[in-house]
Amino acid sequence: MHAPSLSHRHAPAIGAGAPDRKGAAVKRLSSLVALAVGLAAAPLLAQEGPRPIEVAPSAVATAPQNPPKLIVAISVDQFSADLFAEYRNHFREGFARLLTGVVFPSGYQSHAATETCPGHSTILTGYRPTHTGIIANNWLDLAAPRADKTVYCAEDESVIGSDHERYTVSDKHLKVPTLGERMRAANPATRVVSVAGKDRAAVMMGGHNVDELWWWDGKAFASYAGRPAPEAVTRVNAATNEVIARGQPALPVPDFCVAHDRAVDMPGGFTIGRGRFERAPGDARPFRASPAFDAAVFDLATQLVRDMKLGQGAQTDIIDVGASATDYVGHSLGTEGLEMCLQLASLDHTIGQFLNALDATGVDYEVVLTADHGGHDAPERHQQRAMPRDARVSDNISAEDMGKAIGAALKLKGPVLYNSEGNIFVDPALLPRQRALVLAEAKKRFQALPQVAAALTRAEIEKTALATTPPETWTLAERVRASYDAKRSGDIVLLLKPRVVPIPKPGPGYVATHGSPWDYDRRVPILFWRRGLTGFEQPLSVETVDIAPTLAATIGLPMPGVDGRCLDLDGGPGSTCPAE
Numbered sequence: 001m002h003a004p005s006l007s008h009r010h011a012p013a014i015g016a017g018a019p020d021r022k023g024a025a026v027k028r029l030s031s032l033v034a035l036a037v038g039l040a041a042a043p044l045l046a047q048e049g050p051r052p053i054e055v056a057p058s059a060v061a062t063a064p065q066n067p068p069k070l071i072v073a074i075s076v077d078q079f080s081a082d083l084f085a086e087y088r089n090h091f092r093e094g095f096a097r098l099l100t101g102v103v104f105p106s107g108y109q110s111h112a113a114t115e116t117c118p119g120h121s122t123i124l125t126g127y128r129p130t131h132t133g134i135i136a137n138n139w140l141d142l143a144a145p146r147a148d149k150t151v152y153c154a155e156d157e158s159v160i161g162s163d164h165e166r167y168t169v170s171d172k173h174l175k176v177p178t179l180g181e182r183m184r185a186a187n188p189a190t191r192v193v194s195v196a197g198k199d200r201a202a203v204m205m206g207g208h209n210v211d212e213l214w215w216w217d218g219k220a221f222a223s224y225a226g227r228p229a230p231e232a233v234t235r236v237n238a239a240t241n242e243v244i245a246r247g248q249p250a251l252p253v254p255d256f257c258v259a260h261d262r263a264v265d266m267p268g269g270f271t272i273g274r275g276r277f278e279r280a281p282g283d284a285r286p287f288r289a290s291p292a293f294d295a296a297v298f299d300l301a302t303q304l305v306r307d308m309k310l311g312q313g314a315q316t317d318i319i320d321v322g323a324s325a326t327d328y329v330g331h332s333l334g335t336e337g338l339e340m341c342l343q344l345a346s347l348d349h350t351i352g353q354f355l356n357a358l359d360a361t362g363v364d365y366e367v368v369l370t371a372d373h374g375g376h377d378a379p380e381r382h383q384q385r386a387m388p389r390d391a392r393v394s395d396n397i398s399a400e401d402m403g404k405a406i407g408a409a410l411k412l413k414g415p416v417l418y419n420s421e422g423n424i425f426v427d428p429a430l431l432p433r434q435r436a437l438v439l440a441e442a443k444k445r446f447q448a449l450p451q452v453a454a455a456l457t458r459a460e461i462e463k464t465a466l467a468t469t470p471p472e473t474w475t476l477a478e479r480v481r482a483s484y485d486a487k488r489s490g491d492i493v494l495l496l497k498p499r500v501v502p503i504p505k506p507g508p509g510y511v512a513t514h515g516s517p518w519d520y521d522r523r524v525p526i527l528f529w530r531r532g533l534t535g536f537e538q539p540l541s542v543e544t545v546d547i548a549p550t551l552a553a554t555i556g557l558p559m560p561g562v563d564g565r566c567l568d569l570d571g572g573p574g575s576t577c578p579a580e
Helices: 023-027 031-045 083-088 094-098 116-122 179-187 200-205 229-245 256-258 291-308 325-333 338-360 379-386 400-408 433-449 457-460 476-481 543-552
Strands: 070-076 103-110 138-140 150-152 191-196 212-216 264-266 270-272 316-325 364-368 417-420 423-428 452-456 492-494 523-530
Touching: 070 116, 070 200, 070 338, 070 417, 070 543, 083 103, 083 338, 083 492, 083 523, 094 338, 094 364, 094 523, 103 543, 116 200, 116 543, 150 523, 179 191, 179 316, 179 543, 191 200, 200 212, 200 316, 212 291, 212 452, 229 291, 256 338, 264 379, 270 338, 291 316, 291 325, 291 338, 291 476, 325 338, 325 433, 338 364, 364 543, 400 433, 423 433, 433 452, 452 457, 452 476, 457 476, 476 492
Parallel strands: 070 316, 070 364, 191 212, 191 316
Antiparallel strands: 103 523, 138 150, 264 270, 364 523, 417 423, 423 492, 452 492
16 A cells, blocks of 8 residues: 655645845846736636747658757646646646647556656656666665665665655665766766756656756755755745745636635545635745745746756757646645646646746757656545545555554564555564565455455566556556566555545645556656647557657667657658667
């Protein structure tokens, strides 16, 4: 069973940040302030009707023949294919432009561990988590010398004094290079930039060798220790603190969001479904789960593009942007309420502003937009909307309780079983014969529970070949195999049945999640856009591991041996992929 994934790494306490040390910075606030001021009106823009987008006509080929000068990779955290399908007819700005390009509405994070860190590790590497080594947001290292045995995917746990709560961000657990790293290896002049709302998104898309890598740490945009902040970061941090200090009035509700404006009563005496993102002046707590958070991330990306003059050199540069607010909204308020409708309408505006800023540079840029995973709404709302069998996981599905019962039955001392996000570990201190007995008993007992779809042992997973068929056809064992690492995965991988949400008791700020092997968590959109590219839509399935080799092909960079394949973005007889 995947444990609730909204840990401190999803929603740590957020402060207003340190006061600006440069008074002049506040006087020349970045475009974030102007964008946030206009954010309340952003959803209304979606009612104005489509705006014509100037696209250079194609003379012969249906795709540009020259390499782009800048690659822009955008990940929208928890942006499922279902959300994309639900709202695509309402988009009028950023998403609307991308919809004129090449559209794959059925992209797959094909593995079972549909979490933020594994998903982001696939987008720009071309490899599935079984090869990236990023099998979950967290896993256990029971042999670790520190008392805290939980390892975060983007930390260096060897740092003395660190633990799961106080960690040092690191790229050490990512086993493969990213597209940016490969570009720099081919041409050292290439600049690689990665910015995101979450550290793990920035790290997994940026990789090991970056010029600038920044994430929001709860108070400001931060980076690795000792890395000096460029002026763009200083300006955006000052501007973001100003946005938080000013607060946010309630966003207006566009016509297409009205049907979502309905309260849902939750266990515990609170409601969801009618929030409009109002924030009191100085209240930083709700900032992260709001459209203003994405506005800050994209503002930083915009200013780094301008200040560094990305795409204006002889080489091709790359910038990765991780928009995290959709995930925070989905976890804290669900995916089908008014809050998500307003979030996506606002994000459409924010991405549109970002693309307009890129246009203003005159750079020939290529965009891809996708997501790290999908998501599932709160069962309480599903039960009102024709899905009465949606449920929350029972309290009796607990590795700790199961381990106690097995230990008592086998007369063994100790916890016997440990769990981390569905990876169940048998106590390594047991004798081999004892471990075998515990493993067999745990599989039998877990598999007998009515909400469990499968309890796959290490031996069962390792004998499963990596799938080569379309991802929607994969067995559960093949989905697990795609995110299995022998040194990091559990002795048993536990999978819940469809529509069983692994949150026994929801509370304010955490009502819904993802992490399952089912398609509502696996399917995400993949959109490519470039000026001069003739658009088309391909409804058949592709994978997020196909993104990196597809982008690499447009700049003539070979990527042999990866799990993904090049997607031909030329809708005519030509091809943007290398000849086989």
